[in-house]
Amino acid sequence: MTPAARLSAAITILDRILAGTPAEQALVNWARASRFAGSGDRNAIRDLVFDALRCRRSHAALGGGETGRGLILGGLRAAGIDPGPLFTGEGHAPAPIGPDDVSIIPQGFEAADIPDWIGPQMQADLGDDFSAITAALRQRAPVFLRVNLVRGGLVAAQAALADEGITAEPHPLSPTALQVTEGARKIALSAPYQDGRVELQDAASQAVVDALPLADGMRVLDYCAGGGGKVLAMAARARLRAFAHDTNPGRMRDLPDRAKRAGVKISITARPEGPFDLVLTDVPCSGSGSWRRAPEGKWLLTPEKLQSLLTVQQTILHRAAALVRPGGWLGYATCSLLRCENRAHIDSFLADHPGWNLERDRQFTPLDGADGFYGAVLRRNAG
Numbered sequence: 001m002t003p004a005a006r007l008s009a010a011i012t013i014l015d016r017i018l019a020g021t022p023a024e025q026a027l028v029n030w031a032r033a034s035r036f037a038g039s040g041d042r043n044a045i046r047d048l049v050f051d052a053l054r055c056r057r058s059h060a061a062l063g064g065g066e067t068g069r070g071l072i073l074g075g076l077r078a079a080g081i082d083p084g085p086l087f088t089g090e091g092h093a094p095a096p097i098g099p100d101d102v103s104i105i106p107q108g109f110e111a112a113d114i115p116d117w118i119g120p121q122m123q124a125d126l127g128d129d130f131s132a133i134t135a136a137l138r139q140r141a142p143v144f145l146r147v148n149l150v151r152g153g154l155v156a157a158q159a160a161l162a163d164e165g166i167t168a169e170p171h172p173l174s175p176t177a178l179q180v181t182e183g184a185r186k187i188a189l190s191a192p193y194q195d196g197r198v199e200l201q202d203a204a205s206q207a208v209v210d211a212l213p214l215a216d217g218m219r220v221l222d223y224c225a226g227g228g229g230k231v232l233a234m235a236a237r238a239r240l241r242a243f244a245h246d247t248n249p250g251r252m253r254d255l256p257d258r259a260k261r262a263g264v265k266i267s268i269t270a271r272p273e274g275p276f277d278l279v280l281t282d283v284p285c286s287g288s289g290s291w292r293r294a295p296e297g298k299w300l301l302t303p304e305k306l307q308s309l310l311t312v313q314q315t316i317l318h319r320a321a322a323l324v325r326p327g328g329w330l331g332y333a334t335c336s337l338l339r340c341e342n343r344a345h346i347d348s349f350l351a352d353h354p355g356w357n358l359e360r361d362r363q364f365t366p367l368d369g370a371d372g373f374y375g376a377v378l379r380r381n382a383g
Protein backbone atom coordinates (compact mmCIF):
# COMPACT_ATOMS: atom_id res chain seq x y z
CA MET A 1 0.00 0.00 0.00
CA THR A 2 1.18 3.56 -0.67
CA PRO A 3 1.48 5.96 2.29
CA ALA A 4 -1.62 7.79 0.99
CA ALA A 5 -3.62 4.52 0.76
CA ARG A 6 -2.68 3.76 4.39
CA LEU A 7 -4.07 7.17 5.36
CA SER A 8 -7.34 6.35 3.54
CA ALA A 9 -7.57 3.02 5.38
CA ALA A 10 -6.99 4.75 8.74
CA ILE A 11 -9.71 7.29 7.89
CA THR A 12 -12.19 4.47 7.16
CA ILE A 13 -11.33 2.65 10.40
CA LEU A 14 -11.51 5.84 12.50
CA ASP A 15 -14.94 6.64 11.06
CA ARG A 16 -16.14 3.22 12.26
CA ILE A 17 -14.63 3.78 15.71
CA LEU A 18 -16.27 7.21 15.96
CA ALA A 19 -19.56 5.51 15.04
CA GLY A 20 -19.18 3.18 18.04
CA THR A 21 -17.14 0.14 16.97
CA PRO A 22 -14.39 -0.70 19.51
CA ALA A 23 -10.94 0.13 18.05
CA GLU A 24 -9.53 -3.42 18.15
CA GLN A 25 -12.64 -4.80 16.46
CA ALA A 26 -12.59 -2.09 13.78
CA LEU A 27 -8.94 -2.88 13.02
CA VAL A 28 -9.57 -6.64 12.84
CA ASN A 29 -12.66 -6.18 10.65
CA TRP A 30 -10.70 -3.98 8.26
CA ALA A 31 -7.76 -6.42 8.09
CA ARG A 32 -10.09 -9.37 7.37
CA ALA A 33 -11.72 -7.48 4.50
CA SER A 34 -8.35 -6.21 3.15
CA ARG A 35 -6.25 -9.32 2.48
CA PHE A 36 -4.01 -7.27 0.15
CA ALA A 37 -2.58 -5.47 3.21
CA GLY A 38 0.70 -6.95 4.50
CA SER A 39 1.83 -6.91 8.12
CA GLY A 40 3.83 -3.70 7.53
CA ASP A 41 0.66 -2.00 6.26
CA ARG A 42 -1.45 -3.30 9.15
CA ASN A 43 1.10 -2.13 11.73
CA ALA A 44 1.42 1.32 10.15
CA ILE A 45 -2.36 1.73 9.96
CA ARG A 46 -2.74 0.61 13.56
CA ASP A 47 -0.20 3.24 14.64
CA LEU A 48 -2.07 5.94 12.68
CA VAL A 49 -5.37 4.95 14.30
CA PHE A 50 -4.03 4.86 17.86
CA ASP A 51 -2.06 8.10 17.42
CA ALA A 52 -5.31 9.74 16.29
CA LEU A 53 -7.27 8.34 19.26
CA ARG A 54 -4.68 9.59 21.76
CA CYS A 55 -4.86 13.11 20.30
CA ARG A 56 -8.49 13.05 19.26
CA ARG A 57 -9.47 16.57 20.39
CA SER A 58 -6.39 18.46 19.25
CA HIS A 59 -6.15 16.66 15.91
CA ALA A 60 -9.87 17.23 15.25
CA ALA A 61 -9.32 20.97 15.79
CA LEU A 62 -6.29 21.01 13.50
CA GLY A 63 -7.96 18.84 10.84
CA GLY A 64 -11.40 20.41 10.46
CA GLY A 65 -13.57 18.17 12.61
CA GLU A 66 -14.04 14.96 14.58
CA THR A 67 -14.14 12.62 11.59
CA GLY A 68 -11.62 10.06 10.37
CA ARG A 69 -10.49 12.56 7.75
CA GLY A 70 -10.24 15.40 10.27
CA LEU A 71 -8.19 13.31 12.70
CA ILE A 72 -5.72 12.10 10.07
CA LEU A 73 -5.39 15.52 8.48
CA GLY A 74 -4.92 17.12 11.91
CA GLY A 75 -2.29 14.51 12.79
CA LEU A 76 -0.26 15.37 9.67
CA ARG A 77 -0.55 19.08 10.40
CA ALA A 78 0.48 18.52 14.05
CA ALA A 79 3.58 16.67 12.81
CA GLY A 80 4.41 19.53 10.42
CA ILE A 81 3.75 17.38 7.32
CA ASP A 82 2.18 19.09 4.30
CA PRO A 83 -0.92 16.97 3.54
CA GLY A 84 -1.21 18.27 -0.06
CA PRO A 85 1.06 15.69 -1.73
CA LEU A 86 -0.76 12.84 0.11
CA PHE A 87 -4.38 14.07 -0.16
CA THR A 88 -4.44 13.98 -3.99
CA GLY A 89 -7.60 11.97 -4.66
CA GLU A 90 -5.56 9.82 -7.06
CA GLY A 91 -5.63 6.02 -6.80
CA HIS A 92 -6.49 5.17 -3.17
CA ALA A 93 -5.43 8.55 -1.75
CA PRO A 94 -7.86 10.70 0.30
CA ALA A 95 -9.69 13.47 -1.60
CA PRO A 96 -7.78 16.72 -2.12
CA ILE A 97 -7.84 19.39 0.60
CA GLY A 98 -10.95 21.58 0.26
CA PRO A 99 -12.49 24.62 1.99
CA ASP A 100 -14.02 22.43 4.76
CA ASP A 101 -10.61 21.21 5.88
CA VAL A 102 -10.05 24.24 8.09
CA SER A 103 -7.53 24.26 10.88
CA ILE A 104 -8.05 25.81 14.33
CA ILE A 105 -5.21 25.99 16.84
CA PRO A 106 -6.36 23.93 19.88
CA GLN A 107 -6.34 25.62 23.27
CA GLY A 108 -6.49 24.59 26.94
CA PHE A 109 -7.84 21.09 27.67
CA GLU A 110 -8.45 20.63 23.93
CA ALA A 111 -4.71 21.05 23.30
CA ALA A 112 -3.98 18.68 26.21
CA ASP A 113 -6.40 16.09 24.75
CA ILE A 114 -8.35 15.88 27.98
CA PRO A 115 -12.17 16.00 28.17
CA ASP A 116 -13.35 19.37 29.56
CA TRP A 117 -15.42 17.81 32.36
CA ILE A 118 -12.43 16.08 33.97
CA GLY A 119 -9.76 18.67 33.09
CA PRO A 120 -10.05 20.83 36.25
CA GLN A 121 -10.08 17.75 38.51
CA MET A 122 -6.96 16.32 36.86
CA GLN A 123 -5.27 19.70 37.03
CA ALA A 124 -5.98 19.92 40.76
CA ASP A 125 -4.80 16.33 41.38
CA LEU A 126 -1.63 16.51 39.26
CA GLY A 127 -0.64 20.08 40.13
CA ASP A 128 2.53 21.29 38.43
CA ASP A 129 2.90 17.96 36.62
CA PHE A 130 -0.44 18.30 34.78
CA SER A 131 1.03 19.55 31.47
CA ALA A 132 3.92 17.08 31.41
CA ILE A 133 1.67 14.13 32.29
CA THR A 134 -1.04 14.97 29.76
CA ALA A 135 1.69 15.48 27.15
CA ALA A 136 3.03 12.00 27.98
CA LEU A 137 -0.49 10.55 27.63
CA ARG A 138 -0.49 11.86 24.02
CA GLN A 139 2.55 9.68 23.15
CA ARG A 140 2.84 5.96 22.39
CA ALA A 141 3.26 3.79 25.48
CA PRO A 142 6.58 2.04 26.06
CA VAL A 143 6.57 -1.77 26.04
CA PHE A 144 7.67 -3.57 29.21
CA LEU A 145 8.31 -7.19 30.06
CA ARG A 146 8.34 -8.81 33.49
CA VAL A 147 11.09 -11.37 33.90
CA ASN A 148 9.63 -14.46 35.56
CA LEU A 149 12.23 -15.29 38.21
CA VAL A 150 10.76 -18.80 38.55
CA ARG A 151 12.14 -19.53 35.07
CA GLY A 152 15.50 -17.70 35.30
CA GLY A 153 17.19 -14.35 35.88
CA LEU A 154 16.96 -11.00 34.20
CA VAL A 155 20.33 -11.17 32.41
CA ALA A 156 19.54 -14.59 30.93
CA ALA A 157 16.12 -13.37 29.76
CA GLN A 158 17.71 -10.29 28.20
CA ALA A 159 20.19 -12.51 26.30
CA ALA A 160 17.45 -14.90 25.12
CA LEU A 161 15.44 -11.94 23.84
CA ALA A 162 18.51 -10.53 22.07
CA ASP A 163 18.91 -13.89 20.27
CA GLU A 164 15.51 -13.21 18.71
CA GLY A 165 16.30 -9.61 17.72
CA ILE A 166 14.51 -8.05 20.73
CA THR A 167 16.49 -5.43 22.63
CA ALA A 168 15.37 -4.81 26.21
CA GLU A 169 16.93 -2.81 29.04
CA PRO A 170 16.41 -3.00 32.83
CA HIS A 171 14.13 -0.29 34.22
CA PRO A 172 14.52 1.40 37.64
CA LEU A 173 10.82 0.97 38.58
CA SER A 174 11.20 -2.77 39.25
CA PRO A 175 14.03 -5.31 39.50
CA THR A 176 12.06 -7.61 37.18
CA ALA A 177 11.21 -4.98 34.53
CA LEU A 178 12.76 -4.85 31.06
CA GLN A 179 11.85 -2.01 28.71
CA VAL A 180 11.77 -3.16 25.10
CA THR A 181 13.61 -0.69 22.89
CA GLU A 182 13.65 -2.69 19.65
CA GLY A 183 11.70 -5.60 18.21
CA ALA A 184 8.51 -5.25 20.31
CA ARG A 185 6.40 -6.80 17.55
CA LYS A 186 8.46 -10.03 17.73
CA ILE A 187 7.69 -10.68 21.42
CA ALA A 188 4.52 -12.77 21.07
CA LEU A 189 6.23 -15.41 18.91
CA SER A 190 9.59 -15.37 20.70
CA ALA A 191 10.82 -18.38 22.72
CA PRO A 192 11.29 -16.49 26.05
CA TYR A 193 7.66 -15.34 25.88
CA GLN A 194 6.28 -18.67 24.71
CA ASP A 195 8.06 -20.65 27.44
CA GLY A 196 7.11 -18.27 30.26
CA ARG A 197 10.49 -16.63 30.94
CA VAL A 198 8.93 -13.21 30.29
CA GLU A 199 5.40 -11.76 30.44
CA LEU A 200 4.11 -8.48 29.04
CA GLN A 201 3.48 -6.24 32.06
CA ASP A 202 3.87 -2.54 32.67
CA ALA A 203 6.80 -1.61 34.94
CA ALA A 204 4.63 0.40 37.37
CA SER A 205 2.24 -2.54 37.61
CA GLN A 206 5.25 -4.68 38.59
CA ALA A 207 6.32 -2.06 41.13
CA VAL A 208 2.87 -2.20 42.76
CA VAL A 209 3.33 -5.97 43.29
CA ASP A 210 6.95 -5.47 44.46
CA ALA A 211 5.59 -3.33 47.32
CA LEU A 212 3.50 -6.22 48.72
CA PRO A 213 5.07 -8.02 51.71
CA LEU A 214 5.01 -11.52 50.16
CA ALA A 215 6.79 -14.47 51.77
CA ASP A 216 6.94 -18.25 51.28
CA GLY A 217 3.93 -20.14 52.65
CA MET A 218 1.54 -17.16 52.66
CA ARG A 219 -2.09 -17.71 51.66
CA VAL A 220 -2.89 -14.85 49.28
CA LEU A 221 -5.88 -13.80 47.20
CA ASP A 222 -6.08 -11.62 44.11
CA TYR A 223 -9.68 -10.45 44.52
CA CYS A 224 -9.93 -8.79 41.05
CA ALA A 225 -7.65 -11.12 39.10
CA GLY A 226 -8.85 -10.30 35.56
CA GLY A 227 -6.36 -11.73 33.05
CA GLY A 228 -4.09 -12.59 35.99
CA GLY A 229 -1.16 -10.20 35.41
CA LYS A 230 -0.78 -9.32 39.09
CA VAL A 231 -1.44 -12.73 40.62
CA LEU A 232 1.15 -14.24 38.25
CA ALA A 233 3.64 -11.59 39.37
CA MET A 234 2.82 -12.33 43.03
CA ALA A 235 3.22 -16.10 42.56
CA ALA A 236 6.63 -15.56 40.94
CA ARG A 237 7.89 -13.65 44.00
CA ALA A 238 7.49 -16.35 46.68
CA ARG A 239 6.13 -19.88 47.16
CA LEU A 240 2.56 -18.84 47.89
CA ARG A 241 -0.76 -20.56 48.19
CA ALA A 242 -2.22 -18.21 45.58
CA PHE A 243 -5.93 -17.81 44.81
CA ALA A 244 -7.56 -15.82 42.01
CA HIS A 245 -11.10 -14.44 42.02
CA ASP A 246 -13.02 -12.15 39.68
CA THR A 247 -16.68 -11.23 39.53
CA ASN A 248 -16.45 -11.99 35.81
CA PRO A 249 -14.88 -15.48 35.70
CA GLY A 250 -14.56 -15.28 31.90
CA ARG A 251 -11.79 -12.71 32.36
CA MET A 252 -9.67 -15.44 34.06
CA ARG A 253 -10.14 -17.91 31.18
CA ASP A 254 -6.47 -17.83 30.09
CA LEU A 255 -5.10 -17.87 33.62
CA PRO A 256 -4.61 -21.67 33.97
CA ASP A 257 -2.54 -21.76 30.75
CA ARG A 258 -0.59 -18.66 31.71
CA ALA A 259 0.17 -20.12 35.16
CA LYS A 260 1.32 -23.40 33.62
CA ARG A 261 3.59 -21.56 31.19
CA ALA A 262 5.00 -19.51 34.08
CA GLY A 263 5.59 -22.60 36.26
CA VAL A 264 3.38 -21.42 39.16
CA LYS A 265 0.21 -22.74 40.79
CA ILE A 266 -2.86 -20.54 41.10
CA SER A 267 -6.27 -21.80 42.30
CA ILE A 268 -9.31 -20.10 40.82
CA THR A 269 -12.10 -19.52 43.31
CA ALA A 270 -15.66 -18.27 42.81
CA ARG A 271 -16.24 -17.83 46.57
CA PRO A 272 -13.03 -16.87 48.33
CA GLU A 273 -12.92 -18.12 51.89
CA GLY A 274 -10.83 -16.13 54.35
CA PRO A 275 -8.78 -15.62 56.28
CA PHE A 276 -5.93 -14.77 53.93
CA ASP A 277 -2.52 -13.43 54.90
CA LEU A 278 -2.81 -10.91 52.10
CA VAL A 279 -5.58 -9.83 49.72
CA LEU A 280 -4.87 -7.67 46.68
CA THR A 281 -7.66 -5.60 45.14
CA ASP A 282 -6.67 -4.34 41.68
CA VAL A 283 -10.01 -2.63 41.23
CA PRO A 284 -11.78 -1.56 38.02
CA CYS A 285 -11.00 2.13 37.45
CA SER A 286 -11.02 5.06 35.03
CA GLY A 287 -7.81 3.75 33.44
CA SER A 288 -6.56 7.34 33.34
CA GLY A 289 -3.00 6.16 34.02
CA SER A 290 -3.00 4.03 30.90
CA TRP A 291 -4.82 6.33 28.50
CA ARG A 292 -1.84 6.29 26.14
CA ARG A 293 -2.06 2.47 25.95
CA ALA A 294 -5.88 2.37 25.73
CA PRO A 295 -6.85 5.85 24.48
CA GLU A 296 -10.51 5.06 23.79
CA GLY A 297 -11.09 4.99 27.54
CA LYS A 298 -10.28 8.70 27.77
CA TRP A 299 -13.24 9.60 25.58
CA LEU A 300 -15.66 6.96 26.88
CA LEU A 301 -15.36 7.97 30.56
CA THR A 302 -18.24 10.13 31.80
CA PRO A 303 -18.98 11.71 35.21
CA GLU A 304 -21.66 9.02 35.76
CA LYS A 305 -19.26 6.17 34.92
CA LEU A 306 -16.62 7.60 37.23
CA GLN A 307 -19.17 7.91 40.03
CA SER A 308 -20.25 4.31 39.60
CA LEU A 309 -16.59 3.17 39.58
CA LEU A 310 -16.02 4.99 42.87
CA THR A 311 -18.91 3.07 44.43
CA VAL A 312 -17.63 -0.29 43.12
CA GLN A 313 -14.09 0.48 44.36
CA GLN A 314 -15.33 1.25 47.85
CA THR A 315 -17.48 -1.87 47.97
CA ILE A 316 -14.59 -4.09 46.86
CA LEU A 317 -12.23 -2.53 49.42
CA HIS A 318 -14.68 -3.24 52.25
CA ARG A 319 -15.43 -6.81 51.12
CA ALA A 320 -11.80 -7.69 50.59
CA ALA A 321 -10.79 -6.26 53.97
CA ALA A 322 -13.15 -8.72 55.67
CA LEU A 323 -11.11 -11.60 54.17
CA VAL A 324 -7.80 -10.51 55.72
CA ARG A 325 -6.62 -12.24 58.92
CA PRO A 326 -5.73 -10.12 61.96
CA GLY A 327 -2.17 -8.93 61.38
CA GLY A 328 -2.54 -9.49 57.61
CA TRP A 329 -2.31 -7.08 54.65
CA LEU A 330 -4.66 -5.55 52.13
CA GLY A 331 -3.26 -4.24 48.83
CA TYR A 332 -5.23 -1.66 46.85
CA ALA A 333 -4.27 -0.79 43.26
CA THR A 334 -5.61 1.17 40.32
CA CYS A 335 -4.20 2.34 36.98
CA SER A 336 -5.65 5.76 37.74
CA LEU A 337 -4.16 9.22 38.21
CA LEU A 338 -7.24 10.55 40.02
CA ARG A 339 -7.10 11.16 43.77
CA CYS A 340 -10.78 10.24 44.20
CA GLU A 341 -10.01 6.67 43.03
CA ASN A 342 -6.80 6.40 45.02
CA ARG A 343 -5.71 8.07 48.23
CA ALA A 344 -9.19 9.49 48.93
CA HIS A 345 -10.58 5.94 49.20
CA ILE A 346 -7.76 4.89 51.51
CA ASP A 347 -8.32 7.91 53.77
CA SER A 348 -12.04 7.21 54.06
CA PHE A 349 -11.40 3.46 54.60
CA LEU A 350 -9.00 4.25 57.45
CA ALA A 351 -11.51 6.67 58.97
CA ASP A 352 -14.15 3.88 58.94
CA HIS A 353 -11.78 1.08 60.07
CA PRO A 354 -9.86 2.05 63.22
CA GLY A 355 -8.13 -1.37 63.35
CA TRP A 356 -6.18 -0.70 60.13
CA ASN A 357 -3.05 1.29 59.24
CA LEU A 358 -1.54 2.49 56.00
CA GLU A 359 1.96 1.00 55.68
CA ARG A 360 2.84 2.69 52.38
CA ASP A 361 1.36 4.07 49.21
CA ARG A 362 2.68 5.54 46.00
CA GLN A 363 1.23 7.34 43.02
CA PHE A 364 3.13 6.44 39.85
CA THR A 365 2.71 8.70 36.82
CA PRO A 366 3.97 8.43 33.23
CA LEU A 367 6.76 10.78 34.34
CA ASP A 368 8.23 7.76 36.19
CA GLY A 369 8.58 6.15 32.75
CA ALA A 370 5.66 3.70 32.75
CA ASP A 371 1.86 3.84 33.14
CA GLY A 372 0.13 5.81 35.88
CA PHE A 373 -0.66 3.47 38.78
CA TYR A 374 -1.55 3.80 42.42
CA GLY A 375 -0.65 1.20 45.03
CA ALA A 376 -1.37 1.14 48.76
CA VAL A 377 -0.53 -1.47 51.38
CA LEU A 378 -2.75 -1.50 54.50
CA ARG A 379 -2.22 -3.66 57.57
CA ARG A 380 -4.85 -4.99 59.92
CA ASN A 381 -4.00 -4.81 63.60
CA ALA A 382 -3.07 -8.15 65.16
CA GLY A 383 -5.41 -8.51 68.12
Ligand SMILES: C[S@@+](CC[C@H](N)C(=O)[O-])C[C@H]1O[C@@H](n2cnc3c(N)ncnc32)[C@H](O)[C@@H]1O
Pocket (backbone or CB within 6 Å): 223, 224, 225, 226, 227, 228, 229, 230, 231, 245, 246, 247, 248, 251, 282, 283, 284, 285, 312, 316
Ligand atom coordinates in the same frame (compact mmCIF):
# COMPACT_ATOMS: atom_id res chain seq x y z
C1 LIG B 1 -8.13 -3.72 36.66
S1 LIG B 1 -8.90 -5.21 36.29
C2 LIG B 1 -7.82 -6.39 36.98
C3 LIG B 1 -6.54 -6.61 36.19
C4 LIG B 1 -5.69 -7.74 36.71
N1 LIG B 1 -5.47 -7.68 38.14
C5 LIG B 1 -4.35 -7.80 36.00
O1 LIG B 1 -3.33 -7.39 36.56
O2 LIG B 1 -4.32 -8.30 34.86
C6 LIG B 1 -10.25 -5.22 37.39
C7 LIG B 1 -11.03 -6.52 37.44
O3 LIG B 1 -11.99 -6.40 38.50
C8 LIG B 1 -13.10 -7.20 38.18
N2 LIG B 1 -14.24 -6.78 39.05
C9 LIG B 1 -15.13 -5.80 38.85
N3 LIG B 1 -16.01 -5.73 39.88
C10 LIG B 1 -15.63 -6.69 40.76
C11 LIG B 1 -16.14 -7.12 42.02
N4 LIG B 1 -17.20 -6.55 42.58
N5 LIG B 1 -15.52 -8.15 42.64
C12 LIG B 1 -14.43 -8.74 42.07
N6 LIG B 1 -13.91 -8.37 40.87
C13 LIG B 1 -14.49 -7.35 40.24
C14 LIG B 1 -13.28 -6.96 36.69
O4 LIG B 1 -14.01 -8.03 36.11
C15 LIG B 1 -11.83 -6.87 36.20
O5 LIG B 1 -11.40 -8.10 35.70
